[in-house]
Structures are given as structure tokens and as C-alpha cells.
Amino acid sequence: MTASGGRGFDEGRKPSRLEEDTVGVLLWLRHNAGRELTYEQIGKGVGLPVGNRLKCAVRQARKAAEHLDHRLERFLPSRDPLMRGARVTRFNLSGRGDEFGARDALNASRVAVSAMDDMRRACAYEAKNTHGVAPKAFQEMASAVDGCIQTVSGVEELGQEVCRLQFVNNELAERVATLEARLARAATGEDPYVTA
Structure with a gap:
């Protein structure tokens, strides 16, 4: 606790499950930057089942990406004919938009x-x-x-x-x-x- 009563950064505190999930998702997305990805592919890549836990981690990864000047796009229908109808996102590195x-x-x-x-x-x-x-x-x-x-x-x-x-x-x-x-x-x- 800080002097003001709020929670400060505690170096000894173990990361929460959400924080660990978010870091895992962010690192995996960075490795797959520019590719169209479904929730299923992200879940398989980071070892999480598609569900609330994965969706929360993806939402947090979107916010974290912004702080790093990157962009995790919204899930939209794929333009790839092989993925017709699939809702996909892409992780774009800073300055690599299209x-x-x-x-x-x-x-x-x-x-x-x-x-x-x-x-x-x-x-x-x-x-x-x-x-x-x-x-x-x-x-x-x-x-x-x-x-x-x-x-x-x-x-x-x-x-x-x-x-x-x-x-x-x-x-x-x-x-x-x-x-x-x-x-x-x-x-x-x-x-x-x-x-x-």
C-alpha cells in the first residue's frame, strides 16, 4: 500500500493470472504480427481454451499494445477467401499499418x-x-x-x-x-x- 492508501507497484507481488495470460498473448501476437488470426488460433498458440479467460487476456493485450505504440485490431470478417466468414484480428507493429x-x-x-x-x-x-x-x-x-x-x-x-x-x-x-x-x-x- 502507498501512503495515499492506494496500491502501489510491489516488486515482490506475484503476477496475477490475467497479467500472465496477457503477457503470453502479447508475446505470441508479436511473433505472429501482420497475420490474420482467429480466437481459436490465438488460444491454441498460447495454450488457453477459447472462453472468457482468453477474451479478457486479448482485451488487456490490446490496451498494452497501445502503450507500446502497436495496434491489435478489432475482430472483423476475414478478407482471405480461405477463411471466409471467420472473424479475425491482426497485431500490427508500430508504423506498419496498411x-x-x-x-x-x-x-x-x-x-x-x-x-x-x-x-x-x-x-x-x-x-x-x-x-x-x-x-x-x-x-x-x-x-x-x-x-x-x-x-x-x-x-x-x-x-x-x-x-x-x-x-x-x-x-x-x-x-x-x-x-x-x-x-x-x-x-x-x-x-x-x-x-x-
């Missing part, structure tokens, strides 16, 4: 805007409730969150445009690669569709 990381950020923004919109409605209701507690405070909260929604919504539109441009760029790069391959085959006479 268009899938941007998709994660946009998804998180949408979830946040939805939650803030719900907060705004609830606070606006309580602001008008004459029998409620502190209607003026709730009115200020509703106004503040309304400003946040407008700001985040504007950022989300920019993010969607970035993703659209990334998709177009990827499509163009794929077409260029295909044409270059055909030209290379044509130069050797291997492409039946190109005649000299």
Missing part, C-alpha cells in the same frame, strides 16, 4: 460515433427532464458530444475517401502487373492472345 489497418480504424470510428450518438440522445433527454438530476450538466454533455460527433464524422468521410483511393490504386497496380506479365510472355512467344 489498408486493412485503415479499415479497422474506420470501423472503430463508426462504432464510436454510434455510441456517442446514443450518449447524445440520453443526455439530451435528461437535460429536458425536469425531475432529473443536474439537467444543465447533461445539456452541456449533450452539446459537447454533438461537437465530437461532427468532428469524428468529418474524419470518417476523409478515411473512407482514403480507402476508396487505396482500392483504386491496388486495382490499377494489379492490372499493370497483369499487362507486364502478358508482355513478358509475348516477348518469348508464350502468350497465345498476342500475335506478332
Whole structure:
């Protein structure tokens, strides 16, 4: 205990089971950075069954990753045709984001805007409730969150445009690669569709 009565860091204290699980998950995720991973794969990798214990460790690992400037993405449907329908996450090392990381950020923004919109409605209701507690405070909260929604919504539109441009760029790069391959085959006479 510290002088203020709160718990301080105790070097002699044994780590809790959650702390040990979180470290195990974080180390395993770091070793598998950039790969799409299901809960089942993470559980198998760290030796934990899929359940509340693993999910708590993954949530704590997400928070710990943020402090290390890394990102553990939210679980979203896989884009890999071999993993169709599976909900996956990826551990991205600092500065190694990509268009899938941007998709994660946009998804998180949408979830946040939805939650803030719900907060705004609830606070606006309580602001008008004459029998409620502190209607003026709730009115200020509703106004503040309304400003946040407008700001985040504007950022989300920019993010969607970035993703659209990334998709177009990827499509163009794929077409260029295909044409270059055909030209290379044509130069050797291997492409039946190109005649000299």
C-alpha cells in the first residue's frame, strides 16, 4: 500500500493470472504480427481454451499494445477467401499499418460515433427532464458530444475517401502487373492472345 492508501507497484507481488495470460498473448501476437488470426488460433498458440479467460487476456493485450505504440485490431470478417466468414484480428507493429489497418480504424470510428450518438440522445433527454438530476450538466454533455460527433464524422468521410483511393490504386497496380506479365510472355512467344 502507498501512503495515499492506494496500491502501489510491489516488486515482490506475484503476477496475477490475467497479467500472465496477457503477457503470453502479447508475446505470441508479436511473433505472429501482420497475420490474420482467429480466437481459436490465438488460444491454441498460447495454450488457453477459447472462453472468457482468453477474451479478457486479448482485451488487456490490446490496451498494452497501445502503450507500446502497436495496434491489435478489432475482430472483423476475414478478407482471405480461405477463411471466409471467420472473424479475425491482426497485431500490427508500430508504423506498419496498411489498408486493412485503415479499415479497422474506420470501423472503430463508426462504432464510436454510434455510441456517442446514443450518449447524445440520453443526455439530451435528461437535460429536458425536469425531475432529473443536474439537467444543465447533461445539456452541456449533450452539446459537447454533438461537437465530437461532427468532428469524428468529418474524419470518417476523409478515411473512407482514403480507402476508396487505396482500392483504386491496388486495382490499377494489379492490372499493370497483369499487362507486364502478358508482355513478358509475348516477348518469348508464350502468350497465345498476342500475335506478332
